[in-house]
Amino acid sequence: MVTVILPAAGQGKRMSNQTNKVFIPLQNRPVLIHSVLAFSACPEVDNLIIAAAATEVAVVKEMLAAVPGIKPWQVVVGGSERQYSIANALQVTPAAAAVILVHDAARPLIQPAMISRMIIAAREFKAAGLAVPLKDTVKKIDEEGFVTETPARRTMWIMQTPQAFDAAILRRAYAQAGRDGFLGTDDASLVERLGVRVKLVEGSYSNVKITTPEDIITAEALLKKGREPDMLRFGMGYDVHRLVEGRKLILGGVEVPHIHGLDGHSDADVLLHAIKDAMLGAAALGDIGRHFPDTDPQYKGISSLSLLGKVKDIIASKGYMVNNIDATIVAEKPKLAPYIGKMIANIAAKLMIDIDMVNVKATTTEGLGFAGKREGIAAYAVVSIMKDACVIK
Ligand code: CTP
Numbered sequence: 001m002v003t004v005i006l007p008a009a010g011q012g013k014r015m016s017n018q019t020n021k022v023f024i025p026l027q028n029r030p031v032l033i034h035s036v037l038a039f040s041a042c043p044e045v046d047n048l049i050i051a052a053a054a055t056e057v058a059v060v061k062e063m064l065a066a067v068p069g070i071k072p073w074q075v076v077v078g079g080s081e082r083q084y085s086i087a088n089a090l091q092v093t094p095a096a097a098a099v100i101l102v103h104d105a106a107r108p109l110i111q112p113a114m115i116s117r118m119i120i121a122a123r124e125f126k127a128a129g130l131a132v133p134l135k136d137t138v139k140k141i142d143e144e145g146f147v148t149e150t151p152a153r154r155t156m157w158i159m160q161t162p163q164a165f166d167a168a169i170l171r172r173a174y175a176q177a178g179r180d181g182f183l184g185t186d187d188a189s190l191v192e193r194l195g196v197r198v199k200l201v202e203g204s205y206s207n208v209k210i211t212t213p214e215d216i217i218t219a220e221a222l223l224k225k226g227r228e229p230d231m232l233r234f235g236m237g238y239d240v241h242r243l244v245e246g247r248k249l250i251l252g253g254v255e256v257p258h259i260h261g262l263d264g265h266s267d268a269d270v271l272l273h274a275i276k277d278a279m280l281g282a283a284a285l286g287d288i289g290r291h292f293p294d295t296d297p298q299y300k301g302i303s304s305l306s307l308l309g310k311v312k313d314i315i316a317s318k319g320y321m322v323n324n325i326d327a328t329i330v331a332e333k334p335k336l337a338p339y340i341g342k343m344i345a346n347i348a349a350k351l352m353i354d355i356d357m358v359n360v361k362a363t364t365t366e367g368l369g370f371a372g373k374r375e376g377i378a379a380y381a382v383v384s385i386m387k388d389a390c391v392i393k
Pocket residue numbers: 006007008009010011012013014015022051078079080081082083085086104105106107209210211
């Protein structure tokens with residue numbers, strides 16, 4: 001069993017904010033809830049224990065109760081120091097917990113993948129902490145502000161959380177610190193005193209601790225960057241096929257009854273061709289001709305719907321999935337409205353996206369041009385793609 005302790009009982013004095021900094025909203029969600037959700041997204045985590053200031057227990061409980069999908073949680077009253085808050089949480093940590101993680105509620109940008117790595121590290125090394133290499137040089141100084149020592153920078157790391165431990169070791173470390181009256185600024189330092197070696201796992205500079213007001217600006221910017229808008233990419237596709245006798249008319253994977261069908265090497269599904277070109281275009285991966293040359297006999301007569309699945313995999317290999325699709329079929333005849341629902345269902349199912357993200361429409365050209373003269377059918381598509389959150393790189 002894996003238990004996570006989230007100390008949230010501080011006063012945030014360095015933030016000089018009215019309320020406890022863990023309640024400050026980032027992208028409309030309190031810092032504490034960001035942290036809670038990150039751990040809840042981690043399949044290996046079993047339960048959460050949040051330490052809240054005595055005066056804030058009720059508000060924290062209310063806040064947690066309003067969020068669906070979080071792991072089983074309980075709230076304990078914190079202490080006057082971070083270490084005492086965690087000691088209180090340890091009192092109610094289930095005996096069945098084999099691994100205990102401690103994470104500052106004030107680090108809302110922690111990624112679930114990092115949490116998983118820390119759990120693995122705790123199992124392997126018994127004691128592990130997330131850390132990043134120091135960017136700046138540090139100095140030791142004396143009371144008058146004069147430098148006494150310059151430790152070599154490459155030997156210095158900045159500790160973050162989560163820190164993850166074999167439960168028995170962490171309990172022993174806290175008991176010993178309590179007996180000795182030792183007060184540390186992180187959990188690893190308590191474990192180090194037992195002579196246990198703590199393994200550092202390289203984390204990310206993005207895992208900021210909200211401490212002073214500028215950290216809010218940094219965290220907001222990092223959160224925005226990780227989200228869709230600037231991650232969306234767009235592509236367009238256009239295709240035309242000639243209408244001939246003796247061929248089936250296939251559009252969006254649906255066989256549409258008609259006296260003519262579209263001519264082509266494959267099933268000539270002009271709608272899916274336009275959509276696939278738009279997908280590849282959005283990912284800057286060329287076009288379908290490049291990936292499935294019509295000189296290659298293996299693609300002769302192939303279902304365009306199965307190739308749509310292949311194009312999905314091609315863009316996935318670059319980390320993308322389709323966000324939404326809008327397409328227009330240009331055809332004078334036949335009337336396509338009765339078949340459009342099925343086309344949308346086919347496309348959404350093949351791409352494993354919601355049908356609400358796919359739109360297909362049809363238009364005539366009032367008898368004008370090749371489409372109007374029923375010589376052929378054209379299709380246009382615009383597709384947006386986004387980074388697939390399920391792809392961990
Ligand atoms: N914390 C806690 N109990 C305390 C002090 C701190 O649970 N008595 C928590 C904080 O809420 C925070 C984490 O420990 O999530 C890291 O502490 P820190 O960044 O120092 O937060 P604060 O103590 O709130 O801030 P400050 O030191 O500026 O007052």
